Amino acid sequence: MEFWHFSEQSMHPAWDKIDGPTKVLVDNAHCDPQTAHELYNRYLDEWMVADRLGFNIMVNEHHASANCMSASCLLTLAILARQTSKARLLCLGVPITNRTDPYRVAEELAMIDSISGGRLEIGLVKASPFELALSNQSPARIMDRYWEAHDFVVKALTHKGGPFSWEGEFYNYRNVNVWPRPVQQPMPPMWITASGASTGRRIAQLGYVCATFFNGAGTRPLFDAYKEEYRNTHGKPAAIDRFAYLAIMVCGRTEKEVQERVAKVKPYLEVQPRTPKGWINPPGYESVELNATALRMGKTGRINFGLPPNPSLAEMADGGIMFAGTPDQLYDQMSRFSDKVGGIGHMLMLGQAGYLSHDETVDSLTLFSEQVAPRLRAYAKAKNAEMSDAA
Amino acid sequence: MFRTAFPEKIDVAGASIELLTKGEGSPILFLHAGHGVDADDALVERLARDHKVIVPSHPGFGASSRPVGVTGVDDICHVYLDLIEALDLRDLIVVGVSFGAWIAAELATMGTGRISRLVLIDAVGVKVSDRETRDIKDIFATTVEDIPGLFFHDPEKGKASFGGFDFKNMTDAEVTRFVRNRESLLLFGWSPTLYNPKLLGRLHRVKVPVLLLWGADDKVVGVDYGRRYAAAFLDARFEVIEGAGHYGYLEQPDAFAARIDTFLAA
Known part of the structure; x- marks a missing residue:
């Protein structure tokens, strides 16, 4: 099992001053420039600590958000490409339906792989529905645009032999010629996020890593669908390293210490979902079938986390939201x-969230790396053998 | 305004368009708003007393198909140019509401000699203010629950027009029409939001008389916007109807019909 330290780079000191949505519409007066400067550097320091402790690194991006100040995951990775030495560097992901220029995305990815000496892992995601308000890219036909951008990035990164042209439905280029070429040939490992079985099958056909976030009970059907499709497509069972799961991780020496840290992290679960109502699910972002079913069942928005009120630590762990x-x-x-x-090969861990301080974050990561990671690696090795036998 | 399927189908320009035809007389092409139109629409009923009213669902709306290449209002216009020829409509009155009025205005700039009159009701489609002033409410930033208050003068009438938003007790087909209409409206109107930056400068190409009718309480596109829209035509009259919102024609169908009758009689 591989372990990935992830942080949303939040502006948590502003949280108690914000009523209503914490993203899209929230006044940037809440983003104090000096505090932002200090926090960015703190979070980068924590990734450097994680590198030394044997973690890999995951970064994301959001926009106009008090919960995530990373406006470009590739900017963050570019810094870490130079400042870390061992960690694999995962962007999960580049929101390619938000970015208007996939050529530029391919160039930036290639640069990061080159500077880091081949440590890049590429995650391509669509976009959060509410951030289409900010990028101004259309929610309608978003998956058609996603796959064209994906196909373009893959070709741009792998193509040799001089320029090629691309005259697609959404993107048009007369002269595509990416310099540098990635160190990892033909291209860095690819990841896609999913929550449902149909996307899982598509990822399986491509053989990419299938990552899912806070998906709880939805995870087993997703991974089962991936496994079935992977075997049909590739004629062999999917190894455990094809499966990634993201949740919060908090480690402490004693239950008292754990409780203190959880209390600081927990506000994340309340702050993170606070999305302006009109942007929770704009028309077109989900399929007509899914939206019609949701309306008939009386659902008006996406459900976040799906936890009972005041969940216990056991409920949060069983629900795949927080391992503490x-x-x-x-x-x-x-x-x-x-x-x-059904087997997780990559544990993506939100190792800093909410008000967890720098010292606490470093301590939690250190404890995990020394006392949990080795045992889970042994577990995953046995699990992987079991998965290939069972298949 | 979205629940009923239409009885006829016609294949034009690669699209299968569902169609409702009512009444006898000189033809009216009725182009519906973004949320759709019902078979028993009161304004359509009123107009059908003296006219043959032809009501298509736009490509991607209702049960009409949307060919892959139909992604803009100009594409819809090309489908309708074919439709007008396929039905051999001449001396045609085009009545459009909201998004349908945008289509009607674009269609009229395209130079078909078959159109004789144009009626635009609470139209979107043009940009009149500066780059930092939004003319048209960003309806895509709103929820289903916002519809009655935003689109109607009287929210209760709004709820009634949408079946009380009682989706739990609607059929799959009805709910699918509602969802599909919202998605297609967004597809055609996302950005620039519900207008074509070039349309205002093309409206002088419309050589036929135009009537613009506006709800006094339109919260999507205000009366001032309507007045400036009207000023771009060579021959337009602009009339405001009290007690009416953006979908005021559903609230005051008789008042709208009476203004249209007068205009057509002139």
Whole structure:
């Protein structure tokens, strides 16, 4: 099992001053420039610590958000490409239906892979529905645009032999010629996020890593669909390293310490989903069938986290939202959850969230790396063998 | 305004268009608003007393197909140019509401000699103010629950026009029409939001008399916008109807019909 330290680079000191939405419409007066400067550097420091502790690194991006100040995951990765030495560097992801220029995306990816000496892992995601308000890209036909951008980025990164032209439905280029070429040939490993089985099958056909976020009970059907499709397409079972899961991780020496840290992290669960109502699910972002079913069932927005009120630590771990505990507890929670969903090869861990301080974050990561990671690696090795035998 | 399917189908320009035809007399092509139109629409009923009213669902709306290449209002216009020829409509009155009025205005600039009169009701489609002043409410930033208050003078009438938003007790087909209409409206109107930056400068190409009718309480496109829209035509009259919102023709169908009758009789 590989472990990825992830942080949303939040502007948490502003949270208690913000009523209503924490994104899209929230006044940037809440983003104090000096505080932002200090926090960006703190979060980068934490990734450098994670690198030294043997973690890999995951970064994301959001826009106009008090929960995530990373306006470009590739900017963050570009810094870390130079400032870290061992960690794999995962952008999960580049929102290619938000970015208007996939050629530029391909160039930036190639530069990061080159500077980092071949440590880049490429995650291509569509875009958060509410951020289409900011990028001004249309929610309608978003998946058609996604796949054209994906196909373009793959060709741009792998193409040799002089320029090619691209005259697609959404993108038009007369002279595509990416310099530099990635260190990892033919191209860096690819990841796509999914929550439902149909996307999972498409990822399986491509053989990419299938990552899912806070997906809880939806994870098993997703991974099962991926496995079935992977075997049909590639004629062999999918290894455990094709499956990635993202949740919050908090580690402490004692239950008391764990509780103190969880109390600081928990506001994230309340702050993160606060989206302006009109942008939760703009028309076109989801399929007509899905939206019609949701209306008939009386649902008006996407459900975030799906936890009961005041969830216990056990409920949060079983629901795949937060793994929090002493090292022994964390091993149990994560291995049990991995068993439940059919095997996780990459644990993507929100290792800093909410008000968890720098020292606490570093301590939590250190404890995890020393006392949990080795045991989970051994677990995953056995699990992988079991997966290929069972298949 | 979206629940009923239409009885006829016609294949034009690669699209299968569902169609409703009512009444006898000189033809009216009725181009519906973004949320659709019902078979028992009161304004259509009124107009059908003296006219043959032809009501298509736009490509991508209702049960009309949307060919892959139809992604802009100009594409819809090309489908309708074919439709007008296929039905051999002449001396045609085109009545459009909101998004349908945008289509009607574009269509009239395209130089078909078959159109004789144009009626635009609470139209979108043009940009009149400066780059930092939005003329048209960003309806895509709103929720389903916002519809009655935003599109109607009287929210209760608005709710009634949408079946009380009682989706749980509607059929799959009805809910699918509602969802599909919203998605297609966004596809055609996302950005620039519900206008064509070039249309205002093309409206002088419309050589036929134009009537613009506006709800006094239109919260999507205000009365001032309507007045400036009207001023870009060579021969237009502009009339405001009290007690009416953006979808005021649903609230005051008789008042709108009476203004149209007078205009057509002139």
